Amino acid sequence: MPNLKDLKNRIESVKNTRKITKAMQMVAAAKLRRAQDAAEASRPYSERFNAVLASLAASVGNSENAPVLLRGTGKKEVHLLIVMTAERGLCGGFNSNIAKLSRSHAVRLKKDGKQVKIITVGKKGRDALKRDLGEYFVEHVDLSEFKSIKYINAQAIAKELLARFDNNEYDVATIFYSKFVNVVSQIPTAQQIIPAIFEDNSLASDSAVYDYEPDEETILADLLPRGVATQIFAALLENGASEQGARMSAMDNATRNAGDMIDKLTIEFNRSRQAVITNELIEIISGAEAL
Amino acid sequence: MSSTMQFDLVSPERRLASLEVSAVQIPGADGDLTAMPGHAPVITNLRPGILKVEAPSGNKDYVVTGGFAEIGEGLSVLAERALPLDELSQDAFDEILEEAKSIYKRVEEEFQNQPGPVDDAAKLLSDMVAMGEQIGLNANK
Numbered sequence: 001m002p003n004l005k006d007l008k009n010r011i012e013s014v015k016n017t018r019k020i021t022k023a024m025q026m027v028a029a030a031k032l033r034r035a036q037d038a039a040e041a042s043r044p045y046s047e048r049f050n051a052v053l054a055s056l057a058a059s060v061g062n063s064e065n066a067p068v069l070l071r072g073t074g075k076k077e078v079h080l081l082i083v084m085t086a087e088r089g090l091c092g093g094f095n096s097n098i099a100k101l102s103r104s105h106a107v108r109l110k111k112d113g114k115q116v117k118i119i120t121v122g123k124k125g126r127d128a129l130k131r132d133l134g135e136y137f138v139e140h141v142d143l144s145e146f147k148s149i150k151y152i153n154a155q156a157i158a159k160e161l162l163a164r165f166d167n168n169e170y171d172v173a174t175i176f177y178s179k180f181v182n183v184v185s186q187i188p189t190a191q192q193i194i195p196a197i198f199e200d201n202s203l204a205s206d207s208a209v210y211d212y213e214p215d216e217e218t219i220l221a222d223l224l225p226r227g228v229a230t231q232i233f234a235a236l237l238e239n240g241a242s243e244q245g246a247r248m249s250a251m252d253n254a255t256r257n258a259g260d261m262i263d264k265l266t267i268e269f270n271r272s273r274q275a276v277i278t279n280e281l282i283e284i285i286s287g288a289e290a291l
Numbered sequence: 292m293s294s295t296m297q298f299d300l301v302s303p304e305r306r307l308a309s310l311e312v313s314a315v316q317i318p319g320a321d322g323d324l325t326a327m328p329g330h331a332p333v334i335t336n337l338r339p340g341i342l343k344v345e346a347p348s349g350n351k352d353y354v355v356t357g358g359f360a361e362i363g364e365g366l367s368v369l370a371e372r373a374l375p376l377d378e379l380s381q382d383a384f385d386e387i388l389e390e391a392k393s394i395y396k397r398v399e400e401e402f403q404n405q406p407g408p409v410d411d412a413a414k415l416l417s418d419m420v421a422m423g424e425q426i427g428l429n430a431n432k
Binding site for chain 2: 038041042044045046048049052056150151154155209210211212213214218219222223226229230233
Protein backbone atom coordinates (compact mmCIF):
# COMPACT_ATOMS: atom_id res chain seq x y z
CA MET A 1 0.00 0.00 0.00
CA PRO A 2 1.42 3.38 -1.01
CA ASN A 3 2.06 5.61 1.93
CA LEU A 4 -0.14 8.53 2.83
CA LYS A 5 2.32 11.24 1.97
CA ASP A 6 2.76 9.94 -1.60
CA LEU A 7 -0.96 9.73 -2.15
CA LYS A 8 -1.47 13.23 -0.90
CA ASN A 9 1.19 14.52 -3.29
CA ARG A 10 -0.40 12.73 -6.20
CA ILE A 11 -3.80 14.18 -5.45
CA GLU A 12 -2.28 17.62 -5.29
CA SER A 13 -0.49 17.21 -8.61
CA VAL A 14 -3.59 15.89 -10.38
CA LYS A 15 -5.52 18.83 -8.99
CA ASN A 16 -2.97 21.19 -10.47
CA THR A 17 -3.18 19.42 -13.80
CA ARG A 18 -6.93 19.81 -13.71
CA LYS A 19 -6.58 23.51 -13.10
CA ILE A 20 -4.32 23.83 -16.13
CA THR A 21 -6.54 21.84 -18.47
CA LYS A 22 -9.57 23.74 -17.26
CA ALA A 23 -7.83 27.04 -17.97
CA MET A 24 -6.75 25.83 -21.41
CA GLN A 25 -10.29 24.78 -22.15
CA MET A 26 -11.61 28.20 -21.29
CA VAL A 27 -8.92 29.95 -23.30
CA ALA A 28 -9.70 27.69 -26.26
CA ALA A 29 -13.39 28.49 -25.92
CA ALA A 30 -12.70 32.22 -26.08
CA LYS A 31 -10.34 31.78 -29.01
CA LEU A 32 -12.83 29.54 -30.75
CA ARG A 33 -15.42 32.27 -30.64
CA ARG A 34 -12.97 34.70 -32.17
CA ALA A 35 -11.89 32.20 -34.82
CA GLN A 36 -15.50 31.50 -35.70
CA ASP A 37 -16.22 35.20 -36.00
CA ALA A 38 -13.25 35.61 -38.31
CA ALA A 39 -14.39 32.70 -40.45
CA GLU A 40 -17.89 34.12 -40.51
CA ALA A 41 -16.64 37.57 -41.53
CA SER A 42 -14.65 36.20 -44.44
CA ARG A 43 -17.54 34.19 -45.82
CA PRO A 44 -19.33 36.91 -47.85
CA TYR A 45 -16.12 37.66 -49.71
CA SER A 46 -15.15 34.11 -50.55
CA GLU A 47 -18.69 33.12 -51.48
CA ARG A 48 -19.21 36.00 -53.91
CA PHE A 49 -15.70 35.59 -55.19
CA ASN A 50 -16.11 31.93 -55.95
CA ALA A 51 -19.51 32.49 -57.52
CA VAL A 52 -18.16 35.10 -59.92
CA LEU A 53 -15.08 33.03 -60.60
CA ALA A 54 -17.20 29.97 -61.30
CA SER A 55 -19.42 31.80 -63.75
CA LEU A 56 -16.39 33.27 -65.48
CA ALA A 57 -14.71 29.91 -65.62
CA ALA A 58 -17.84 28.34 -67.03
CA SER A 59 -18.10 30.91 -69.80
CA VAL A 60 -14.44 30.90 -70.75
CA GLY A 61 -14.53 27.15 -70.35
CA ASN A 62 -11.77 24.95 -71.54
CA SER A 63 -10.93 27.01 -74.57
CA GLU A 64 -7.39 27.16 -75.84
CA ASN A 65 -6.58 30.49 -74.30
CA ALA A 66 -8.05 29.78 -70.87
CA PRO A 67 -5.52 30.65 -68.16
CA VAL A 68 -3.17 27.88 -67.25
CA LEU A 69 -4.30 28.07 -63.61
CA LEU A 70 -7.73 26.92 -64.70
CA ARG A 71 -6.79 24.57 -67.48
CA GLY A 72 -3.83 22.97 -65.74
CA THR A 73 -0.53 22.16 -67.33
CA GLY A 74 -2.02 19.25 -69.18
CA LYS A 75 -0.26 16.63 -67.09
CA LYS A 76 -0.58 15.35 -63.57
CA GLU A 77 2.93 14.22 -62.85
CA VAL A 78 4.12 16.36 -59.98
CA HIS A 79 1.76 16.87 -57.07
CA LEU A 80 2.27 19.54 -54.48
CA LEU A 81 0.63 18.91 -51.13
CA ILE A 82 0.13 21.84 -48.81
CA VAL A 83 -0.41 20.44 -45.35
CA MET A 84 -1.90 22.96 -42.96
CA THR A 85 -1.81 22.13 -39.29
CA ALA A 86 -1.53 23.95 -35.99
CA GLU A 87 1.58 25.39 -34.41
CA ARG A 88 0.72 23.85 -31.08
CA GLY A 89 -0.30 20.48 -29.79
CA LEU A 90 -2.68 19.42 -27.04
CA CYS A 91 -5.66 19.56 -29.31
CA GLY A 92 -6.72 15.93 -29.54
CA GLY A 93 -6.55 14.29 -32.93
CA PHE A 94 -6.59 17.54 -34.85
CA ASN A 95 -3.01 17.54 -36.12
CA SER A 96 -2.65 13.81 -36.51
CA ASN A 97 -5.88 13.53 -38.50
CA ILE A 98 -4.68 16.03 -41.06
CA ALA A 99 -1.27 14.38 -41.16
CA LYS A 100 -2.85 10.97 -41.59
CA LEU A 101 -4.99 12.12 -44.50
CA SER A 102 -2.11 13.78 -46.28
CA ARG A 103 0.16 10.80 -45.65
CA SER A 104 -2.28 8.36 -47.21
CA HIS A 105 -2.74 10.76 -50.11
CA ALA A 106 1.01 10.95 -50.64
CA VAL A 107 1.41 7.19 -50.41
CA ARG A 108 -1.32 6.66 -53.00
CA LEU A 109 0.27 9.16 -55.37
CA LYS A 110 3.62 7.48 -54.97
CA LYS A 111 2.08 4.14 -55.75
CA ASP A 112 0.70 5.58 -58.97
CA GLY A 113 4.20 6.64 -59.92
CA LYS A 114 3.63 10.36 -59.40
CA GLN A 115 6.11 12.76 -57.96
CA VAL A 116 5.23 14.34 -54.63
CA LYS A 117 6.32 17.62 -53.07
CA ILE A 118 5.16 18.88 -49.73
CA ILE A 119 4.82 22.31 -48.21
CA THR A 120 3.97 22.33 -44.55
CA VAL A 121 2.16 25.14 -42.82
CA GLY A 122 2.37 24.85 -39.06
CA LYS A 123 4.99 23.08 -37.02
CA LYS A 124 2.98 20.10 -35.86
CA GLY A 125 2.27 18.74 -39.31
CA ARG A 126 5.92 19.05 -40.19
CA ASP A 127 6.93 17.05 -37.14
CA ALA A 128 4.33 14.40 -37.82
CA LEU A 129 5.33 13.88 -41.45
CA LYS A 130 9.05 14.34 -41.10
CA ARG A 131 9.92 10.70 -40.56
CA ASP A 132 7.98 9.18 -43.44
CA LEU A 133 7.90 11.98 -45.95
CA GLY A 134 10.70 14.30 -44.88
CA GLU A 135 12.55 13.83 -48.16
CA TYR A 136 9.71 15.49 -50.09
CA PHE A 137 9.59 18.68 -48.05
CA VAL A 138 10.28 21.73 -50.16
CA GLU A 139 9.17 24.54 -47.89
CA HIS A 140 7.84 25.30 -44.46
CA VAL A 141 5.63 28.22 -43.54
CA ASP A 142 5.84 29.33 -39.95
CA LEU A 143 2.79 31.11 -38.61
CA SER A 144 3.70 30.88 -34.92
CA GLU A 145 4.49 34.58 -34.70
CA PHE A 146 1.03 35.61 -35.80
CA LYS A 147 -1.61 35.82 -33.15
CA SER A 148 -4.44 35.81 -35.62
CA ILE A 149 -4.43 34.84 -39.25
CA LYS A 150 -4.67 37.80 -41.59
CA TYR A 151 -5.26 37.86 -45.29
CA ILE A 152 -1.63 38.80 -45.92
CA ASN A 153 -0.55 35.46 -44.45
CA ALA A 154 -2.67 33.69 -47.04
CA GLN A 155 -1.39 36.02 -49.73
CA ALA A 156 2.20 35.18 -48.87
CA ILE A 157 1.50 31.46 -49.16
CA ALA A 158 -0.38 31.97 -52.41
CA LYS A 159 2.47 34.03 -53.82
CA GLU A 160 4.89 31.24 -53.02
CA LEU A 161 2.62 28.67 -54.67
CA LEU A 162 2.15 30.73 -57.80
CA ALA A 163 5.86 31.42 -58.14
CA ARG A 164 6.55 27.71 -57.96
CA PHE A 165 3.77 27.05 -60.43
CA ASP A 166 5.26 29.56 -62.87
CA ASN A 167 8.57 27.74 -62.56
CA ASN A 168 6.84 24.51 -63.57
CA GLU A 169 7.72 22.89 -60.28
CA TYR A 170 4.40 21.09 -60.02
CA ASP A 171 1.22 20.36 -61.96
CA VAL A 172 -1.41 19.90 -59.28
CA ALA A 173 -1.68 21.58 -55.89
CA THR A 174 -3.85 20.25 -53.11
CA ILE A 175 -4.40 21.77 -49.70
CA PHE A 176 -5.04 19.72 -46.58
CA TYR A 177 -6.89 21.28 -43.70
CA SER A 178 -9.64 20.56 -41.25
CA LYS A 179 -13.19 21.65 -41.88
CA PHE A 180 -14.96 22.94 -38.83
CA VAL A 181 -18.34 21.31 -38.26
CA ASN A 182 -18.77 21.87 -34.56
CA VAL A 183 -16.78 21.67 -31.36
CA VAL A 184 -16.61 17.90 -31.29
CA SER A 185 -16.32 17.26 -34.99
CA GLN A 186 -13.73 18.50 -37.45
CA ILE A 187 -13.30 16.81 -40.79
CA PRO A 188 -9.84 16.61 -42.35
CA THR A 189 -10.28 17.67 -45.95
CA ALA A 190 -8.25 17.61 -49.14
CA GLN A 191 -9.03 20.29 -51.69
CA GLN A 192 -7.41 20.79 -55.05
CA ILE A 193 -6.72 24.46 -55.75
CA ILE A 194 -4.50 24.36 -58.84
CA PRO A 195 -5.85 23.80 -61.44
CA ALA A 196 -8.95 25.40 -59.99
CA ILE A 197 -12.06 23.30 -59.55
CA PHE A 198 -15.48 24.75 -58.99
CA GLU A 199 -17.93 22.40 -57.38
CA ASP A 200 -20.87 24.69 -57.56
CA ASN A 201 -21.89 25.49 -61.08
CA SER A 202 -25.52 26.15 -60.27
CA LEU A 203 -24.73 29.74 -59.39
CA ALA A 204 -23.05 30.21 -62.72
CA SER A 205 -25.99 29.37 -64.91
CA ASP A 206 -28.73 31.44 -63.33
CA SER A 207 -26.76 34.66 -62.95
CA ALA A 208 -27.51 37.54 -65.25
CA VAL A 209 -25.58 38.03 -68.44
CA TYR A 210 -22.81 40.39 -67.54
CA ASP A 211 -20.78 42.77 -69.54
CA TYR A 212 -17.14 42.39 -68.78
CA GLU A 213 -14.67 45.18 -68.55
CA PRO A 214 -11.95 44.79 -69.86
CA ASP A 215 -13.00 41.28 -71.02
CA GLU A 216 -13.69 37.87 -69.54
CA GLU A 217 -10.25 36.43 -70.08
CA THR A 218 -8.40 39.40 -68.62
CA ILE A 219 -10.61 39.45 -65.57
CA LEU A 220 -10.29 35.72 -65.12
CA ALA A 221 -6.51 35.91 -65.43
CA ASP A 222 -6.51 38.62 -62.79
CA LEU A 223 -8.89 36.85 -60.45
CA LEU A 224 -7.53 33.31 -60.52
CA PRO A 225 -4.32 34.10 -58.59
CA ARG A 226 -6.42 36.01 -56.08
CA GLY A 227 -8.73 33.02 -55.93
CA VAL A 228 -5.83 30.89 -54.74
CA ALA A 229 -5.20 33.33 -51.91
CA THR A 230 -8.89 33.44 -51.07
CA GLN A 231 -9.14 29.68 -50.84
CA ILE A 232 -6.04 29.43 -48.71
CA PHE A 233 -7.33 32.17 -46.45
CA ALA A 234 -10.67 30.40 -46.04
CA ALA A 235 -8.87 27.14 -45.28
CA LEU A 236 -6.58 28.80 -42.74
CA LEU A 237 -9.52 30.33 -40.92
CA GLU A 238 -11.45 27.09 -41.01
CA ASN A 239 -8.37 25.36 -39.67
CA GLY A 240 -8.03 27.92 -36.90
CA ALA A 241 -11.58 27.36 -35.73
CA SER A 242 -11.12 23.59 -35.94
CA GLU A 243 -7.94 23.73 -33.90
CA GLN A 244 -9.58 25.66 -31.10
CA GLY A 245 -12.64 23.44 -31.22
CA ALA A 246 -10.52 20.31 -31.05
CA ARG A 247 -8.46 21.74 -28.21
CA MET A 248 -11.57 22.71 -26.32
CA SER A 249 -13.06 19.24 -26.43
CA ALA A 250 -9.71 17.58 -25.74
CA MET A 251 -9.19 19.77 -22.68
CA ASP A 252 -12.77 19.18 -21.57
CA ASN A 253 -12.06 15.44 -21.62
CA ALA A 254 -8.80 15.92 -19.80
CA THR A 255 -10.48 17.99 -17.11
CA ARG A 256 -13.13 15.34 -16.62
CA ASN A 257 -10.54 12.55 -16.47
CA ALA A 258 -8.54 14.48 -13.92
CA GLY A 259 -11.70 14.83 -11.83
CA ASP A 260 -12.32 11.08 -11.96
CA MET A 261 -8.75 10.41 -11.01
CA ILE A 262 -8.95 12.75 -8.03
CA ASP A 263 -12.08 10.96 -6.80
CA LYS A 264 -10.37 7.58 -7.08
CA LEU A 265 -7.21 8.75 -5.38
CA THR A 266 -9.18 10.41 -2.60
CA ILE A 267 -11.01 7.18 -1.84
CA GLU A 268 -7.74 5.33 -1.81
CA PHE A 269 -6.23 7.98 0.43
CA ASN A 270 -9.10 7.76 2.93
CA ARG A 271 -8.92 3.99 2.97
CA SER A 272 -5.25 3.93 3.76
CA ARG A 273 -5.69 6.63 6.34
CA GLN A 274 -8.30 4.50 8.09
CA ALA A 275 -6.09 1.46 7.79
CA VAL A 276 -3.27 3.34 9.43
CA ILE A 277 -5.54 4.42 12.31
CA THR A 278 -6.85 0.91 12.75
CA ASN A 279 -3.33 -0.41 12.79
CA GLU A 280 -2.29 2.07 15.45
CA LEU A 281 -5.32 1.22 17.58
CA ILE A 282 -4.53 -2.47 17.36
CA GLU A 283 -0.98 -1.78 18.39
CA ILE A 284 -2.07 0.29 21.39
CA ILE A 285 -4.68 -2.22 22.51
CA SER A 286 -2.44 -5.23 22.17
CA GLY A 287 0.29 -3.29 23.95
CA ALA A 288 -2.09 -2.57 26.85
CA GLU A 289 -3.23 -6.21 26.98
CA ALA A 290 0.30 -7.42 27.15
CA LEU A 291 0.95 -5.49 30.35
CA MET B 292 -37.30 52.08 -60.73
CA SER B 293 -36.14 52.60 -57.23
CA SER B 294 -33.74 55.38 -56.49
CA THR B 295 -31.44 53.28 -54.38
CA MET B 296 -29.76 49.91 -54.65
CA GLN B 297 -28.07 47.51 -52.30
CA PHE B 298 -24.33 48.09 -52.00
CA ASP B 299 -21.86 45.74 -50.35
CA LEU B 300 -18.20 46.36 -49.86
CA VAL B 301 -16.35 43.32 -48.60
CA SER B 302 -12.71 42.56 -48.03
CA PRO B 303 -11.44 39.07 -47.19
CA GLU B 304 -11.37 39.87 -43.51
CA ARG B 305 -14.61 41.71 -43.00
CA ARG B 306 -17.64 43.35 -44.49
CA LEU B 307 -17.00 47.08 -44.53
CA ALA B 308 -20.29 48.35 -45.75
CA SER B 309 -23.73 47.08 -46.57
CA LEU B 310 -26.32 49.74 -47.22
CA GLU B 311 -28.72 51.31 -49.67
CA VAL B 312 -26.98 53.75 -51.97
CA SER B 313 -27.96 56.07 -54.80
CA ALA B 314 -24.66 56.06 -56.71
CA VAL B 315 -21.16 54.65 -56.40
CA GLN B 316 -18.12 55.78 -58.31
CA ILE B 317 -15.88 52.79 -58.97
CA PRO B 318 -12.21 52.95 -59.95
CA GLY B 319 -12.34 50.41 -62.76
CA ALA B 320 -9.23 49.01 -64.40
CA ASP B 321 -10.07 50.81 -67.64
CA GLY B 322 -11.28 54.00 -66.03
CA ASP B 323 -13.76 55.19 -63.48
CA LEU B 324 -17.37 54.33 -63.80
CA THR B 325 -20.38 55.28 -61.78
CA ALA B 326 -22.96 52.69 -60.90
CA MET B 327 -26.50 53.85 -60.30
CA PRO B 328 -29.67 51.85 -59.80
CA GLY B 329 -30.66 50.12 -63.00
CA HIS B 330 -27.17 49.93 -64.40
CA ALA B 331 -26.59 47.15 -66.92
CA PRO B 332 -24.91 44.09 -65.36
CA VAL B 333 -21.16 44.55 -65.48
CA ILE B 334 -18.18 42.89 -63.90
CA THR B 335 -15.04 44.96 -63.86
CA ASN B 336 -11.58 44.79 -62.37
CA LEU B 337 -10.51 47.42 -59.92
CA ARG B 338 -7.40 49.50 -59.98
CA PRO B 339 -6.10 51.03 -56.75
CA GLY B 340 -8.19 54.07 -56.15
CA ILE B 341 -11.01 55.69 -54.29
CA LEU B 342 -14.50 54.34 -54.18
CA LYS B 343 -17.05 57.12 -53.71
CA VAL B 344 -20.32 56.12 -52.20
CA GLU B 345 -23.33 58.40 -52.33
CA ALA B 346 -26.11 57.31 -50.09
CA PRO B 347 -29.18 58.96 -48.60
CA SER B 348 -27.58 58.39 -45.22
CA GLY B 349 -24.49 60.36 -46.22
CA ASN B 350 -21.50 60.07 -48.52
CA LYS B 351 -18.48 58.05 -47.70
CA ASP B 352 -15.20 57.35 -49.47
CA TYR B 353 -13.17 54.16 -49.32
CA VAL B 354 -9.71 53.27 -50.48
CA VAL B 355 -9.63 50.01 -52.39
CA THR B 356 -6.84 48.05 -54.02
CA GLY B 357 -7.18 44.96 -56.14
CA GLY B 358 -10.34 42.99 -56.69
CA PHE B 359 -13.45 43.46 -58.74
CA ALA B 360 -16.89 45.03 -58.74
CA GLU B 361 -20.04 43.25 -59.75
CA ILE B 362 -22.99 45.33 -60.83
CA GLY B 363 -26.17 43.35 -61.05
CA GLU B 364 -29.31 43.72 -58.99
CA GLY B 365 -27.18 45.61 -56.55
CA LEU B 366 -23.53 46.37 -56.40
CA SER B 367 -20.92 44.21 -54.72
CA VAL B 368 -17.35 45.35 -54.52
CA LEU B 369 -14.85 42.70 -53.53
CA ALA B 370 -11.57 44.35 -52.75
CA GLU B 371 -8.46 42.63 -51.55
CA ARG B 372 -7.73 45.60 -49.36
CA ALA B 373 -10.31 48.17 -48.43
CA LEU B 374 -10.61 50.74 -45.71
CA PRO B 375 -12.49 53.97 -45.12
CA LEU B 376 -10.61 56.92 -46.54
CA ASP B 377 -10.36 58.74 -43.25
CA GLU B 378 -8.66 55.72 -41.68
CA LEU B 379 -5.86 55.72 -44.22
CA SER B 380 -2.86 57.29 -42.53
CA GLN B 381 0.36 58.30 -44.19
CA ASP B 382 2.00 55.24 -42.64
CA ALA B 383 -0.56 52.84 -44.05
CA PHE B 384 -0.26 54.49 -47.42
CA ASP B 385 3.52 54.28 -47.32
CA GLU B 386 3.20 50.62 -46.60
CA ILE B 387 1.06 49.77 -49.60
CA LEU B 388 3.11 52.07 -51.78
CA GLU B 389 6.25 50.32 -50.67
CA GLU B 390 4.65 47.02 -51.55
CA ALA B 391 3.79 48.23 -55.06
CA LYS B 392 7.33 49.48 -55.49
CA SER B 393 8.86 46.19 -54.48
CA ILE B 394 6.56 44.32 -56.84
CA TYR B 395 7.60 46.67 -59.61
CA LYS B 396 11.27 46.14 -58.86
CA ARG B 397 10.93 42.39 -58.73
CA VAL B 398 8.89 42.22 -61.92
CA GLU B 399 11.35 44.47 -63.67
CA GLU B 400 14.21 42.17 -62.83
CA GLU B 401 12.32 39.03 -63.58
CA PHE B 402 10.75 39.98 -66.88
CA GLN B 403 13.42 42.06 -68.53
CA ASN B 404 12.40 43.13 -72.02
CA GLN B 405 8.90 41.80 -71.60
CA PRO B 406 6.70 44.85 -71.73
CA GLY B 407 3.52 43.10 -70.52
CA PRO B 408 4.19 42.38 -66.84
CA VAL B 409 6.49 45.39 -66.39
CA ASP B 410 3.85 47.74 -67.75
CA ASP B 411 1.26 46.19 -65.49
CA ALA B 412 3.42 46.71 -62.44
CA ALA B 413 4.30 50.24 -63.50
CA LYS B 414 0.61 50.99 -63.92
CA LEU B 415 -0.12 49.59 -60.49
CA LEU B 416 2.54 51.80 -58.99
CA SER B 417 1.44 54.93 -60.83
CA ASP B 418 -2.16 54.23 -59.84
CA MET B 419 -1.04 54.10 -56.24
CA VAL B 420 0.85 57.37 -56.55
CA ALA B 421 -2.11 59.01 -58.27
CA MET B 422 -4.39 57.78 -55.53
CA GLY B 423 -2.08 59.23 -52.91
CA GLU B 424 -2.05 62.59 -54.64
CA GLN B 425 -5.79 62.58 -54.85
CA ILE B 426 -6.05 62.07 -51.12
CA GLY B 427 -3.29 64.50 -50.39
CA LEU B 428 -0.76 62.06 -49.04
CA ASN B 429 2.88 62.35 -49.88
CA ALA B 430 4.08 59.62 -52.24
CA ASN B 431 7.64 60.85 -52.75
CA LYS B 432 9.17 59.87 -49.49
